[in-house]
Amino acid sequence: MDAVLSYLKRNEGRFLDRLREHLRFQSVSAQSQHRADVRRCAAWLGRQCREIGLEAEVHATAGHPIVLARTPRRPGAKRPHYLVYGHYDVQPPEPFELWESPPFEPTIRRGRVFARGATDNKGQHLAHLNAVEAYLKTGTDLRCDLTFLIEGEEEVGSANVEPFMRKHRRALLCEAAVISDSEMPSLEQPALTYGLRGAIGMEIVLRGPARDLHSGSFGGAIDNPAMVLCQMLASLRDAKGRITVPGFYGEVAPLSPGERRRLAAGSSSGREFQKLAGVPRLFGEAGYTPGEQRSARPTLEINGLTSGYQGEGGKTIIPAWARAKITCRLVPDQTPERIRSLVIRHLERICPRTVEMRITPRRGGSLPYLMSPDSAEAQAALRALRTSFGREPVLIREGGSIPIVSEFKSILKVDTLLVGFGLPDDRAHSPNENLSLAAYRLGSRFSACLWPELASLGRRR
């Protein structure tokens, strides 16, 4: 183990170069002009895995390639097997003008590397590759088998991972999955994320008049789709911050006192959170703390509104149509199917006949996730965090969604250990995305400490 940790120390410069190389690929999965960049990034990642000593293949899919790499297996040995998941695709970098340095020219400032994909997710999966390199290059026995599954479509819904997993199911069967694609509250508070929210999304379009109409000649005698949309959306949340869709909270599991204590320990203060969000004041469902509201309670959010005249000055029209994009975040035991149908049914019920409504549900959606922080795997991860960071770890529930986690559960029947090296101000999905260099180092170190802890649990299935 000392050899592994000292290898990591000695190679920090190389690992930083590896990260910068990875970040230069414009692997934007959502934008078709970057298709070749995505492919080049996958090929590079495959080569990196092989140089490290892994057996790696880059698999074509109906969409972007999946990189599958594994530690060399010892013939006959029946060792525990763990799956490490990551994604090499990134969010679109727009709006460019808000970046302090170009999104695909990784730049180091104030101990952080700034680039699109730095924290989400290139830096985080490289940390695991760095650790396995240290084992393989120092000839240290890992005492378990590892498989890396690194995909290129996480930011666009991971449509091709499920069929891939079903096809390669036998090779992927494992004790548990490990994902580093989340955050810790600070470098002093390494964290195990034991819960995630699920999500659904949809687009609502209301059509009123056949075309934009003069608000003078027509106004007063016909309905305004923008007003109808406002009235419908406004009615979905009451003054106490509760969603009014009938049945919305029906499947929500109540928070136990123990759970609430745990969430309180892992949450930043309301004041810190307010500063981080940059809001004039906080707002959320009455009766819950901000930490609970954003991780353990369901939401309905408007992500976008579009209607009528968007330009400079004014235009005296009644818009022909109005559109909203909305998402719901789900918590146990809500399901995407149930909440989607409740929301759609309710919208249909409240939509007046002065407009025509079309709802387009977004494909997929993801289940909420909750694992027991008392499980053997969770305890192993907490020990590894303690050793690598030298700090007492916290337990958190993350408000975001990692859809693959529910697929690991349904296809491979395993839990996922979520240990992220992001920080609250890493600006994932935003301009000036960054990764703390200390978090990158500590993440590699954590990964090195994790495998002996997990291996010592033995084979359990």
Next chain:
Amino acid sequence: MDAVLSYLKRNEGRFLDRLREHLRFQSVSAQSQHRADVRRCAAWLGRQCREIGLEAEVHATAGHPIVLARTPRRPGAKRPHYLVYGHYDVQPPEPFELWESPPFEPTIRRGRVFARGATDNKGQHLAHLNAVEAYLKTGTDLRCDLTFLIEGEEEVGSANVEPFMRKHRRALLCEAAVISDSEMPSLEQPALTYGLRGAIGMEIVLRGPARDLHSGSFGGAIDNPAMVLCQMLASLRDAKGRITVPGFYGEVAPLSPGERRRLAAGSSSGREFQKLAGVPRLFGEAGYTPGEQRSARPTLEINGLTSGYQGEGGKTIIPAWARAKITCRLVPDQTPERIRSLVIRHLERICPRTVEMRITPRRGGSLPYLMSPDSAEAQAALRALRTSFGREPVLIREGGSIPIVSEFKSILKVDTLLVGFGLPDDRAHSPNENLSLAAYRLGSRFSACLWPELASLGRRR
């Protein structure tokens, strides 16, 4: 008179070319990139006036130029003087994709010319210029003096006309003003518009988080500016279609039974109106007919909504800001100042402290207008309509606003004769704006018939 009418007949082709030339100027007053187009349009109009035989000047203002043109005065003659007002600026053409032919390439289909500004207002003021050309070129005595005031900022609030009128007040003093910038119910129902609604406009911007935030990590514990905007706007209109701003109806004069009868006679049926608007069903303030709702009752309309992600698919964000553009239409005796301050005060009262609100009132605004249809001028206009169209005219109140009318009242102390050549489906302010070629011809003919009728009233002030 016969010489005048036959000149109009002979020159129909030329008048159509003149209209097409006028329509090719992209004189969009609201968009700064069209500043030069606006100026070129004014210069062209000045040259047209001079070719016709008018004494014309293009006056620079703090905004867009004003074209002032007058019939050559006879020295010493004290003849009645009438003012003809028009505007050569146009509404923004967006959304481009809904135009069947490009907005600034006038195209004739089905007896109509399609282009931005065709009916609002280029075709309508050209009809008057065509008529005066017929008098001047045939040497027929007009028996009155005319002044044309054609401005370039009607669509953005006419901010520079008032100072201009005050400066040139002596030259503009007249018996009455004449404006053709409204509609008639059909070619068979020429109309005198004896009332207009006033208008105010404003833009509301709500700012929440410092930047777009991840709706998973933050959602639930901070407010969503798009939701707050929806809730604020939604609350401004109740289920009966009444505006809930306290005091909004305080100054509204009740409709007399006679007035309601007159409005009923000049209005299309609810069914026709619904078809014209292309709406699934009508909606308006309870207790009033559609004809009343859209001409004699005040409104508050959303003209545009913008927030968050507008593109394809979804983006899981809480938007940093949300914006609405709204307008109110006013009826006697509401005033822009009073309604503006009531609306702003109410919005400030209902805005929660989870967002920061900035309201930008649009400059200007206009008073509602109502004249007696029994006045000598009104009766003269009705006679000219009867002669030129060969049909019995109707009396209507128009739901739109022509702000200048209240300035003629306050600065020049005169009423305005509103006789428009637009048709209900002329799509003013919408894609595929058009003017009926028959209306353009009949409008020129009406103008030719109007001056003898008015001249015969003599000088009365």
